[in-house]
Structures are given as C-alpha cells and as structure tokens.
Amino acid sequence: MELYGQQSKSWPQKITVHILEIGLLYLSYWLLFQNGGHWISEWLHIENNQDAARRTIIFIFNIVIFLRMSYMMIFLLQRKMPWEESVSVPFAFALYYIGFSLLVLPTSRQIGIWDIIAIILFIVGCVLNTGGELLRKKWKEHPENKGQIYTEGFFRYSRHVNYFGDLLWVSAYAVLTANWWSVTIPVLLFLFFAFYNAPKLDEYLKQKYGKGYDEYAKKTKMLIPYIY
16 A cells, blocks of 8 residues: 555556557457457357347447546556556456356347346446546645545545445446356455455545544545445
8 A cells, every 4th residue: 555655657558558448359359259259159058149239338438447547547547556566456457348248149139127227336436436536626626625525515425435336336247247157256356345346445544634533534435335
C-alpha cells in the first residue's frame, strides 16, 4: 500500500496495459463473432449456439469496461504503477473479456427479464465505481479538503463502494451468460476484495487519517452498503 503515497504518471506501464487489453478485446471478438468460438467449442466439446444478441451485449460490456479503465488510468490514477501491475491488471481483466466470452458460448436463450436486470446492474456498478472516483477527485481538488478523508458521495454508503460497483458489473456479466459456472468469477472477486484488498487498504487509510478514519469506519460498512 506504500504505492498510494508515490506520485507518478507511469506512462510506459499504462501504455503496456492498453496494448495488452486491446489484444484481449480482439480475442474476445474472435471468440464471440469469428472462428474462435467454433474452434474452442470443438476443442472443449461444448455447444456453440451463436446467440448473437447476448454475445453483442457481452462485447459492448467489454468495450465500456475498457473505456472506463482507460479513462481512470489516464486521468484519475495519480500514483505510481509498478511493472508487475501492468501485467497483473490485464490478466485480471482477461477473466472478464475472455472468461465470460467463453462461458456464453453454449448459451441459447432469448433476452428476458434477467438480462434486463443484468444490464441495469452493469450500469449501476459502473456509475458507483467511476462516478464515485470522479466525485472524490473533484472533492480533493479543493484546498480546504487537503489531508482529510473523503466520506461523501457514494462513499457515505460503504468505505470501498468503488469495489462494490466492481462486484455489481462483474455479476452482471455472470447473469448475462446464463451459465452457472460464471458465478465463480464474482464470488472470487468478492473474496479478494473482502479478505485481502479492502482490509489492506483499510490499514493504509487508518495510518494516513488516524482518528478520522476510525470514526468513518465505525459508522460505515466496509464493502456492501448497510450489510458488510
């Protein structure tokens, strides 16, 4: 967590992340709309049902996530990005771009109410994540807020509401694939946030803000608003 105190543009690392993620987006397109899905289905002996509408929504999700990631990395991320992170970030996103593209291959079902719910979940998750970061950045730009912890906006509902947003949009992917195996991805993400990333970030914030963070933590749930 010492990286949070180091300011750097880290352009070589960020460019590397973008190149790798563009490659992953192409692989996703190849799986969903070109020969990749047919080749994989034959190799793994699974069905390939060519659900064009569902696959199109999955790929739109991929594009939106890439654009959000790109904006946040270029305009919002001010801390130093180590080289190992420039590899680990695309690896994590491969679970979404490639993993869900594979999991949707056998699915053949008309778009229904659960898919509409998934799209709503996706939008809400993106708003909580990116919107929360934008509101925090705007708040921090005011000189009178220097050295204070941000507890407003979406962050009044949970200390890591941006992570909760991630859980929502990843869950939206899982619902849209209509494949029970997809559940493993948001479950693993929840475990990572709840038992590793969020607690480590809590330690850093406690050291940085002291009693201010203690008071915030007493009245605000860590991850899921009002629940956990």
